[in-house]
Amino acid sequence: MSLHDRRKAPTLTGPARGGAAVTIDDVTMRFGDRVAASNIRVDVAPGEIVSVVGPSGCGKTTLLRAVAGLLTPSEGSVQVDGETVDGTPEGVGMVFQHFGLFPWKTVEANVAYPLRLRGLPKEEIAARTRELVAMVGLSGFEKSYPHQLSGGMQQRTGLARALAVRPRVLLMDEPFGALDAQTAEVLRFELLRMWEEHPITMLFVTHSIDEAVLFGDRVVVLKGRPGRVHEVIDVALPHPRDRAVARSEQFAALRERVWSLVMSPDAGQAG
Template sequence: MRVRGLGKRYGALEVFRNIDFDVGAREIVAIVGPSGCGKTTLLRCIDGLLPHDAGEIWVGDQRVTEPIAGVAMVFQHFGLFPWKTVYENVAYGLRMAGAPKAEIERKVPEFVKLVGLAGFEKAFPYQMSGGMQQRCGLARALAVEPNVLLMDEPFAAVDAQTREILQFELVRIWEERPTAMIFVTHSIEEAVLLGHRVIVLKGRPSSIHETITIDLPSPRTRDTLRHPRFAELRERVWNTLMREAREAEFVLER
């Protein structure tokens, strides 16, 4: 996947400009930046949900100007249909893509099992914990077997313990079914744990300030959190990002 010279504005407000990066077919790229720098807007432009005002987005040989079949998104607040069961929520993307009934019946149980929800196919979202709901949202995105998986703060709405569990579940799932992934997060630790590269957005309008390669051994496990290199990389991202975040706390809007 390629992003070239991407820019977005809302009227007189320029959100970001000159965004350039690639994502490999089996690579996780994490994006961090101060609140309000346009991380979610960038992700929605890449998904084709929002129009961009400059530049180009390419997934393979297809230019993104609207939502396309090769890209799927996992949202922060689960994005499930409350009146649909786990099975029907996971099947939704396949139905929208026009998948035949036999394919849906084969794939849905496979991806429900992949995310650890086997046995809960008939459960409704209100019956499940936040972690279970996010697993369901992840299964729905994965079931369409996207070339690019976009994740917008996917674990922000769950408690700290569940968040850690889901982080390592995502690592396990990616190891089983690797795909290109763009992961937006406010958590520096999460970005370093999950990403192969971390892109730091800074400025007003924001742009890519630095891209940091995360050269940690794979697979990532809880032992990774105690690795000396993990601490070094976390501090590097922290120092790059937080200097701007502190300054932004004391800027008056004009």
């Protein structure tokens, strides 16, 4: 059963339906003498998905970690709904490429972890954990440990854990990059269907140009070292974003445009 076929669950959005606005305001990220990203300006509207692509080393993941409060900008600032990020913002969830699960915790314990950190009552934690595990198609695997799961099941667990906090903003860092092609495709379309039912703000970092166009309302192309915003492309593809959309001429044209920008000779040069 797909996520689309399951009963809608309020756990995804809570009171902040539609998500929060994110502003990356003239952000520069330095690590010693190295500048990873320079003068980045990106605005994400509530409920919008913005994809970020660019060659390796241009600062994509660094920016995502700044939005998550895991790194502090050397210059500029990041705001969520107008409040400057200082530490991990409330209502921001993150899904990592390599799952980020605790290997000593079961599926249900991994999903419940952020709820326990917030000191919620045991009954509420148990109910929300059951709901999320069912939502991502892992009912029956609650007591399994990460090493007993396939890569796709591990990533489903990571997604459920990120959704446990009822995020206003979901940060995706190459979420399907470690999966085989078939599993990645299945999860892409399941996540898109889930977003169609419960749209929240999403910042989606990927090396896959197809993935960037498929998910994004806009695609931000970073270039250079340090990375800078080279171009922002509007993606006027219809919703829902299904396989038919991915096979359309409009999709192919947008993909070609993004590819030409990312792969142009100056993509890896200092800007």
